[in-house]
Amino acid sequence: MSLQICLRCLSRPSAPSQIRLVPTTTNKQTAAFTTSTPHAAAGRIQVSQMKPKRTGNKPTATRPVRVKRLSPKNVPQRTGRPPAPGERKALRKRVVLSNTNALEVQGMPDLNPWQLFDKSMHGSVAGLPDDVVDPLRVVEAFKPTQGWSLFRRPATLVRSETVEMASWVQEVHNSQEGKTVRKVLFGERGSGKSVLLLQAMAMAFSKGWVVVNFPEAKDLTIGHTSYVPLYRNNQLYIQPHYTASLLAALPKANPILADLRPSREHNLPISVPPNISLARLCDLGKDPEIAWPIFQAVWSELTAPSQPDEGEGLVRPPVLMALDGLHHIMCESEYLDRDGKHLHAHNLALVQHFLSHLSGASPLANGGMIIAATSGSNKAASPALDFALRRNEALASSPGADIPAWDPYRKIDTRSLKAMDGVEVWRIEGLSKEEARGIMEYYAKSGMMRQTVSDTLVGERWTLSGGGIVGELERGSVRMRI
Template identity: 55%
Template sequence: MPPSQCFPGFALLALDRAAHHSIASRSLLALPHTPRFSTSAPRYGPPPRKGMVAPPKRGTKTLNVKKGKSSPSRDTTKRPAPGDRKALRKRIVLSNNNALEVPTLQDLHKDTVLSGENEGLVKGLPEDVVDALRAVEAFKPTQGWRLFRRPAILMRKETTLLAALFREVEGTANGQAKMTVRKVLIGERMSGKSTMLLQGLTMAFMRDWVVVNLPDAKDITIAHTEYAPLPGSQPTQYTQDIYTANLLSQIAKANQSILGNLPVTTNHSLPIPLPSKSTLKQLAELAITNPEASWPIFVALWKELTQPGRPPIMLAIDNLSHIMRNSEYLSADVKPIHAHDLALVRHFVDRLAGKTPLPNGGMILAATSGSNAPTSPALDFSIQVAEARQLNPESIPQWNPYKNVDQRVMECLKDVGVLKVAGLTKAEARSIMEYYAASGMLRAQVTEPFVTEKWSLAGMGNIGELERVSVRLRV
């Protein structure tokens, strides 16, 4: 007997379940089919609201910093203004209040600055000379001026040789033959070439010479200043108005005591009017407000300085190798411009080569660099020839025919003498180390074995290495 006949209620329950199953099937067919278990976003889901982000995965750490709101971890420092990094890189510090005052330190004087008795002594620089040297950018950021109470220099053997050249120039300044000294300072890296150039500028300032200093030849040739062809020049030369205006400003500030008392004696055709009864200081200061006329003003100032009865001239440049090659400037034909085609460089090179002497006497002094110097085979060969000419004229080296020769550089340096800046003697090393100890920068007793040890560690008296192993290096 079937169950529906034995149990009438069982049939009603089965019909109810079947009806329910058919209704559920029809409802599932009417709805869109979506997978029950899926990681993809719904196709027809609403777009996410603005600002919503997906929750992080389980077990991971996230940091949600909302945009526009300050956070302690956010960098809120002010960005440096244009030029601030360069100013910080070139910042010169000439005093250290933590250093001790050296009671035995004596300043240089005008009457004794050229004396040979100063050899081996440490001398202080007068304040007015320090201001003039700062104006012409003679101090370098890499030098150790910031370690001591005030600027001072060691009068080494090469300094007395340079002072002897000053005496020769001044000895012939009142005679018939006006002497012009042309020297290139050479030496190893950190041997003190730039400091020796500074000592030459110091002597020129104290002996009332007119000083024209090009602080770094690199700044003239790396195409960081404006330039333009000089009208009427053949071959074409190029002027740098902004750099020349800055140079004239330095000349006026550093030599104001001399240029302020020298009147303008020649009528110059300048693009701007020159007041009557002007001094050479006023002439140089015209370029500050009129940089576009800086080159004609420089030519007029140089013409005035070479008039009879004017003081001797000190013309100096550092990092010489940068102007003994092609510059980074390009001509209208997109070809490199040789550094000698820059008008300011050409002016210096003509005096260094002896083509244009100084009528009232003076000195042209150039320093090479061992730290930041491009390759210049012609300069290196000319220095070798000049050294051999002074030591042994019979063993002059010959040019390597397999190297390209820059004839313009060879012609410029063929008759220039060199002054080699060698290492310090032990007596000079002891003198400078006693100055370090008196300043409180060297905390050791300066004895003969101690001096010999540091002198040997410094490469037989290299003054830059000597300062490093005795003052900068702390063990």
Template identity: 50%
Template sequence: MSGSICLRCLARPAVSTLEQSSLRISAQATAAFSTSAPLEANPVKKKGAVVVKPGRGANASFSKQGKIRKGQAGGRTGKPPGEGERKAIRKRVVLSNTNAVEVQGLDNLSATNIHDAAIEGHVMGLSNEVIDALRATEAFKPTQGWSLFRRPATLVRKETAEVARLMKDVESKKTSVRRVIYGERGSGKSVLALQAKAMALLKGWIIVHIPEAKELILGHTSYAPSNEPGIYNQPHFAAAMLGQIAKANHSVLSKLRLSKQHDLSIPVQSNISLDRFAMMGAQDPDIASEIYNALWSELTAPSQSGEGLKRPPVIFTIDSIAHVMRDSAYMNPDVEPIHAHDLAIVNHFFKLLSGKETLSNGGIVLATDSGSNRPGVPGFDHAVALNAALAQKKDAPQWDPWVKVDQRTIDILNGVDVWQIKGLSREEARSIMEYYAKSGMLRQTVNDNLVGEKWTLSGGGIIGELEKGTVKTRI
């Protein structure tokens, strides 16, 4: 009896089928959250498995993406661009295309044919001397199509003939012409100013040009207070301008000499030529501003009898004028932005444009607006629209009272002529297209149908759009 009882006590207790299944479920549920050593260990690699190394095989390109080599920022290879190299490439101007055909019978603009009515509506070339002078003042722009043709040439449009007539009046009456040129993007405003400077060079005038007004207000050049209260000099920019003036007008300035005694910080020879005088300021920014002012007093002095004392007319142009109709990036001692009109060179230009300073020997002051890369300046737009309405004897536009106005901008343009440049006529469009065809850049036959089609598609003869639709479509 006792033996049987002991055997029953040591035997495994009987478990029902339902209880066995519940135990298996609970074991499986707890196994998923187990942190035992076998589950944390790395899986054992199977023998014979092929491991593809990164950078080899079909997925090489994907494995290299985002990989940075040690010691190289961003994986960049090669030499980084030098100081000013990218700006030089951006501003690089090419004036010749050796693959273009030389246009036979292309005459150059000259002092004898400027006022000839027969050249109106024709394409005229530019001589090497004129090209060198215009290049010195950076009158050519990279966005213009000079690099498509064998050598620089330009269309004498009706506006060009108007500028030639104005120059004739200036020489005969010793008057000054003050104008702001505006119009659609690509309508030829900058090229018209270039044509004016080219004709001025041929007539023996002095040319002064600011190629990009934006460069004056960006705050990337030196500045300092001047002797005039509230006006700030830009010594390095003034030195660069003096260098451009001396180089572009060397043939004229080398024949002129000083006629006044100037209170300068350095001794200057009394009969020095104006060419050498300008180069003194170009080589030393510390004295550039005072030499710039002295040079202008010499250029605007009345002509006198004697060798080197006869003063020619002057043409002063600036491009993208809207940029200097607002505050600049410079700061005054009170940490407030300096208005562009308080910068010495800008202030001097606007004195000439507004008529506060006169050109004693006559001249032309031109300011061209830009259709691209242009800031919004409501005061300038309103002043231009107002002057245009007054010239055409139309109702003056109403000012929006909810828009902040810069009264200085409106006052500076009070009484200044505005000139809207529109598209070419059909005859002028045909002339320029024939020049494209003779250069080998337009492979189609120039007839009435083609001229009408391209003239319409270019927005009524906008020369920039006409050039895009004819010679730039294949590039």
């Protein structure tokens, strides 16, 4: 028996046994250590069981989708009317200057440039005169984001910067040589730069100056208004509709234009009477097709030397030109040239017009002020302007101050940097504690702040507002409670 087993173990089988695996097909197959799908695994063994692939562009059969259709009774009906063209923009830019629920502050003086040098006015709140409020509204000096709607009447704080601004206005007004003040205001967000522009315009209106204001420089560069290349110069572009709206606002805000007459003849596309007033000439510029040549004619008349001996209406007053949001005109705009590339903001005629007067290239024969302000809450990226502000501030502080140097590995906007050469800059900082106390007492007298104004409260709010930043002080004292 053992011999048979050994021979059978040592002998080689005549035919090798073939082991055939027969898969068992079930509806649901699982594999422990594989990621292949059951159908793919089964296809390697029984190809005939798989469904043939669809070829061509025939759509596959899908289950029909049931769409729930509402009956006419259940369809939501629009009850209100759609907004009219321009209604949303008007609502967004609407400015409310009075709050009938606020208390009227008794004994509040008006903002008078001649009385601002009185020491008793420093740190107090002065109201804007009624004959100045309407012109300020026309030139859009009031901002919708400012707190004018919280108080009984528009009023502003007389701070140290206000007194200094009043001294410049008085020097220009009394000057016989046509002195011109050119300034760029910059500082932190909410430090009061736009309100200082408003105070300068209020003083100019009260003295009979001509005021031209660009309330938002962003409107010149974001590509929301028409533009065409200027004839004779394809590198310069005019904005007809914006120029027409600017001319329409000039006689409304400056009634003095009705008493001024042209001193020379102008080559205009329309015939103009020789003795026409500048106000009437501005009204003719409401047509966008002829707005730019009329604007040039009006501006040349405003900056022409006064001729008091030649006749009536030839005495020219000083001019105040203001612009808010300087960063937007110190970079590329959203407009495109003929090659589809972005136009630099300096290729726009109105922007070039303002910058030529800010830099001093275009003088004002009768004197005036050219003031621009940066915006901390809404500004475009302009590294060249930021560098120019730091450089000019360092140059004005002391001759031996450290002048910042431009990073040589960074691309620089030479046009914006050159436009700021020689321009005086003015850093606007926070209020002092005495000025903060004065405006907080105004909040309390108006009924907007229910707390007693004490030294402890003033010090606390002054510290929390970042050292007297007037925007933060108003937000923490009035707006936070509301």
